[in-house]
Amino acid sequence: MSDRKPFIAGNWKMNNTIAESEELIQALLPLVGAVEDVDIVVAPPFLALQAIVDSARGSAVGVYAQNMAEKDAGACTGEVSGPMLAEIDVHGVILGHSERRQLFGETDRLLQLKVPKALEFGLIPILCVGETEEERERGDTERKLRHQVQEGLEKVPLERLHEVVVAYEPIWAIGTGLTATPEQAQDAVAFVRALVQGFDKEAGNRVRVLYGGSMKAENAADLLAQPDIDGGLIGGASLDAESFAAIVEAARS
Numbered sequence: 001m002s003d004r005k006p007f008i009a010g011n012w013k014m015n016n017t018i019a020e021s022e023e024l025i026q027a028l029l030p031l032v033g034a035v036e037d038v039d040i041v042v043a044p045p046f047l048a049l050q051a052i053v054d055s056a057r058g059s060a061v062g063v064y065a066q067n068m069a070e071k072d073a074g075a076c077t078g079e080v081s082g083p084m085l086a087e088i089d090v091h092g093v094i095l096g097h098s099e100r101r102q103l104f105g106e107t108d109r110l111l112q113l114k115v116p117k118a119l120e121f122g123l124i125p126i127l128c129v130g131e132t133e134e135e136r137e138r139g140d141t142e143r144k145l146r147h148q149v150q151e152g153l154e155k156v157p158l159e160r161l162h163e164v165v166v167a168y169e170p171i172w173a174i175g176t177g178l179t180a181t182p183e184q185a186q187d188a189v190a191f192v193r194a195l196v197q198g199f200d201k202e203a204g205n206r207v208r209v210l211y212g213g214s215m216k217a218e219n220a221a222d223l224l225a226q227p228d229i230d231g232g233l234i235g236g237a238s239l240d241a242e243s244f245a246a247i248v249e250a251a252r253s
């Protein structure tokens with residue numbers, strides 16, 4: 001049993017209007033009550049962030065954005081910056097999700113700027129990494145993870161490295177109903193931790209590494225029982241308050 005605090009995050013992706021987001025948080029808050037032994041996070045779409053920050057204020061639920069620009073301000077049509085998120089009391093930000101990488105061309109080079117930028121504005125970054133099905137079949141999983149983790153964390157000040165959260169999300173498991181086996185997930189997550197230890201041993205011991213990809217109430221306990229898996233980044237199952245609360249509960253035991 002590690003002394004790292006479990007971390008369960010719901011990525012709502014491009015789901016929920018402001019009204020629907022409000023409904024979801026109001027359903028979730030009483031279910032998770034005053035849980036203190038798990039960090040619980042939801043990441044609503046940008047437009048609902050302010051409303052959900054206000055609704056969740058004083059509760060056990062932290063509110064994260066799903067993306068953030070690498071610059072503070074400027075001619076970047078359609079982007080949202082760190083100072084804008086910090087101003088409305090957002091607590092953190094998901095960075096480099098595979099959908100951002102695949103659909104919007106985000107690169108490791110860009111993430112190298114975004115991760116320390118989030119920390120600069122007091123936002124906890126969740127850096128997402130993970131291989132495609134082809135890469136796994138070719139035996140390239142570790143090479144891909146090494147590249148993503150080393151580039152993504154390269155410019156983080158060593159004394160702040162332990163604050164970063166890393167999410168291992170194999171792309172073939174996202175939204176497919178296919179989950180990595182607990183052993184596959186443990187192996188990859190342990191490899192990610194070793195990479196962080198390569199920067200700084202102590203930070204690698206402290207950093208939370210999550211698993212994401214079709215995690216749900218039914219498979220959460222087996223995944224979370226693995227020694228290096230400190231939590232989950234949950235898509236589909238986070239859109240249902242009871243399913244998400246059940247995963248939080250699984251992280252407590």
Ligand SMILES: O=C(CO)COP(=O)(O)O
Pocket residue numbers: 011097169173174175176177212213214215233234235236237
């Ligand atoms: O991408 C994910 C979380 O960021 C995982 O999504 P699913 O849980 O829907 O597979």
